[in-house]
Amino acid sequence: MYTSRSHFKRANFDVNQTICWKMLSEDQCEEIFVTAVELLERSGAQVESEEARALFAAKGCWVEGDTVRIPSAKLEWAVRTAPSRITLCDRNGKRAVLMETENNHFAPYFGSEKILDRSSGEQRDITVNDVVETARLSEKLSRVSLVSAPGKPSGVNKNSAGLHAFEALLSNSTKPILQPVGNAKEAEFVAEMAAAAVGSSDKLRQNPYVVFAIQCDEPRFHDQDALGAVMFAAKSGIPFVYLNKLVSGVTAPLNTAGTLVLALANSLVALTLSQFVSAGAPFISGGQFTVFDQKNAVAPFGAPEAGLIGAGFSNLMRHLRIPSAGVYGLSDSNFSDAQAGAEFTYGILTSALAGTNVIAGGGALESGRVASAAVLAMGDEVLGNVHRIMRTFDMDEEHLARGVIDEVGPGGNYLSESHTSFYFKSEQYWPTLINRKRIDDWVDSGAKTMGTRALEYVEELLSAPAVSKLDSAVAAQLKSILAKADQTL
């Protein structure tokens, strides 16, 4: 066979440096988009906020009772106006997370009700100390780029529990924070605390350090509190994820295409509103999807369909040039067992390959109801493996290795070549938790399962000294904002 390599110079190389799962073609994405746009123009959505309805009406949308219908041109304008990329900064203002193209960033799941106690292994309520430890652990795990609390802590004012969690995250980690907010008032307090930490609200706008997660759980129904938070975020220039939680066959059509149409329609309402409030407001389209398990009457977020629908949604957002986020990589298992390992792997693999910018499902078991520090460390390891696959390999003269192949000769070995010693650390992934020992060595080192090793690794990381704490003046300021929130909320 003669070579058929093109005669173009390297400058025009057609490069596949990272791999990406483009499940939907551009045409398919457009088909879903026009369907959702037609749906919003024809049937609209229920908007439970008077302020939002007034704004929609003022900007030329058709409001009848609670229903808002949005003309195609407005939706298309909003999609074009929203930024295609968002940079998040750490607490010190250093640019840390680039939400653009198909970049992936990992974050712990933020919506658990319980946590697995590390010493007893039993489920119990989440405490402020658990949030502190999640922050400290996330600071040490290299693949975790955003921090979030495993859930709302108990033992504090229920209405300001999210803010207690936020203070714990702020004080114990420097990484950007993904913070769920239930309403505008809560969002205001978060913004006030974040501004105090970074210096001013102007600095916060220029170096976004916090991302709101605003939940939308119902089809074509947008509640007052969520929209209040959306409008506040847009006004203050704080990036936010509008997170669609949909279950195919229950709150969405049974099939994936229909679920994607509905999810997009939901997102477009919040997107358009945010752009009406402030053109160019940073918007992130979020998803948490699955099917319904009829046997156990649960919504299993570790199901393959969760990854499948999510991959479609991320493809769609890439097509629209809107940053994406999603709650992917959860397990339905109750423990850090083999099932959990499998579900983390395909959940993270599918969402990462599909180009989801923020994968916010770390450390969650039982479809998200239970958080676990050990499985957060497992997820970190899984993403390390996945990123190694996605990094693919280089193709220059040195990497094609003709010289060294010639030198070693038939039947030789490459172990003692300087080519090998130069590349062996960077070309392959060096696992932290994965076991590759022979059986005798594994038994000698205590015959520990992945779950046990992960737990011990977490203990080891948490026993190291904590990162630099906040400036004491800032810490005092946070406390006083928190006290104000405790009284008002």
Next chain:
Amino acid sequence: MATYEQLAQEVVKGKRKLVIASTNELLQAGEAPLDIINKALVVGMSEVGVLFQQNKMFIPEVLMSAKAMEEGINIVKPLLQAGDMKSNGTVIMATVQGDLHDIGKNLVGIMLESNGFTVINAGKDVSPEQLVNMVKELKPDVLGMSAMLTTTMLHMKDTIELLKEEGIRDQVKVIIGGAPVSTDFSTEITADGFAPDALSAVGLCKRLL
């Protein structure tokens, strides 16, 4: 001017060109060839051994260090007086009959050489008869056998049995290694020792002689 410590560190880092330059500098400064070996090159290689066992260095790096050390030795060796450098012993290294896996065995050979042993590489797929003849002819201190497969490791036993039949078993120490081999297997076939990795093999030879 180069120092012994600096040369030792260049060996640890596997910097061949720097090792050559420093060795020459030390010689020009009038340092004794044997001192260059014992106070720098060997010291560096010993540190490599320690780092390897602590998982801080890995095989490709160890081999780079061994090569760097060899460059230094090659410069100094012709300047030594006869009898200056004593061999720590002679070792025959072989991959047993039916087995073609010789990477590990060669690695052991390299490590032994850089620790002052004379190594005779018998190659791969070597039958018990061939090995017994080599022992008779070359009179090594140690016979090292390697196998990668559970099927071929049984030839280690055959070789030891043949050494006994020929009445020369007590003239040579027999050590074994390879993925399927263990201390238990070594005891079972009455070998003199087993080493799980290349550097332990060096320690094992030193202990046996």
